[in-house]
Amino acid sequence: MSLASYISAFNRRRKWEIFLRELQPGENSEILDIGFSDREYSAVDNFLEKNYEHQEKITAIGIDRPDEFLRRYPRVKARQYDGRRIPFGDKQFDICWSNAVIEHVGGRERQAAFLKEIKRVGRKRFVTTPSRFFPIEIHTRLPLLHYLPKNIFDSFLKLIGKKWATSDHLNLLSYHQLKRILAAAGISDYRIIKNKLLGLTLDFIIIF
Helix, strand or coil, X not given: CCHHHHHHHHHHHHHHHHHHHHHCCCCCCCEEEXXXXXXXXXXCCCHHHHHCCCHHHEEEEECCCCHHHHHHCCCCEEEECCCCCCCXXXXXXXXXXXXXXXXXXXXXXXXXXXXXXXXXXXEEEEEEEEECCCCEECCCCEECHHHCCHHHHHHHHHHCCCHHHCHHHCCCECHHHHHHHXXXXXXXXXXXXXXXXXXXXXXXXXXX
């Protein structure tokens, strides 16, 4: 296992422990997973489905067709959606889980709209996102370059063959930017937990 994979696995286990402790899902809790991965690229993808023992209580939505996903997790209910309005009723789920998705939904207005939808459909919500100021950008594994203005960072990514990480696919958030989009979403009753590595904030957990 590479160092990056080891750190990712360690951090997801840490987030999982916080999820269980803070949200206390029970065997009858209906959970919405927002942003499943149809194709898995690492052992920590679809972490909720891999670790929650009551898979039949999970409903997963994502922008891809859940073909491979349903073959791996046949007890989970899954469907494709447009990435905007969540196709369920108000407060339909006991818990909403969204792990490292908000940085992929678009710019700040789209991120605020994403949080607003999570607020609408869930009673308790658990959202995570990497910190923009951790020195290594976790998606591209590049050090420091993501501190540059986004248009310059995107231009560099295109030059090195990582166009998939440009434009609206990757909009990282700082602590203060996160607080601003929470306010824009009309969310005031929340906690932000900073997960740290070597004293630096690796990612944020937002519970509201």
